[in-house]
Amino acid sequence: MEKEKSNGDKYLFDLAVFLATSARGCIEEPHLYGPFRLIDALSRLIELPKYATCIKEDPFLAKMKRVIDEKKFLVVSDIEAFKIFLGNLVREFAEELKRRSLEKR
């Protein structure tokens, strides 16, 4: 199917629908679907610069999106690997946070 052409308004609305339906679903779904939806939402959020021209694309975030999209489905095949992936992801964010914070000083 040809990808539907997207604009900023549509992107925001689609993300809102995803978050709202995810929130409702999380009431009954397996508890690990909570982190799964959050990380999937993060992947979608990182696409924001495509639609909001005032925001520059961030190479670090773009790289994290690729990692997320590659690993997120571990939630259904290997729970332990999914947890390790999230831990590693947070470590990468922490390292980047530290690097950016120290750079500013």
Added chain:
Amino acid sequence: MDVFEAIRGRRSIRKYEPKPVPDDLVKKILEAAVWAPSASNIQPWKFIVIKDKKVLEMVRKISPGYFGDAPLAILVCSDKERAYRLGGELGRNYLTIADCAVAVQNMLLAAYASGLGTCIVKSFSSTAIRHILEIPDGTEPELLVIVGYPDQSPKPPSRRPLQEITYLNRYGEKYFKK
């Protein structure tokens, strides 16, 4: 294709080619569904074949568990009123779910044997899908089956060993010793 080959080879597909699914294969998948066993032969299932791109896109958006741009989805619903009329509370509350689940497994195997990929999605908003597809009260959307030509070959996920889950004559007595 040998049935066991289909059972072992089928995977949940989350990336699809844009190629449309021919109508004769859609019919084959649906026929496979209705040949599933059904408690008291109630056959509570109803199917909504979703092909229209705009409708499909709406369904995808209200389904956080729906991944990939498959050209087709089939929503399997259960007719709760029919199930209650013919099967009482057990029929309505439990057997409809079991019946739809076995019908869906038939669909997945028929699709796989026809070269198609599928994925079952339960993570959809029931409220939203009812509204979008105009599903009447008394009919419950149970499972969404995404169908298309696969654009990935996922590795098989692990399975719990039979030794761990199979007993002989009484719970706890292992059927497989090794």
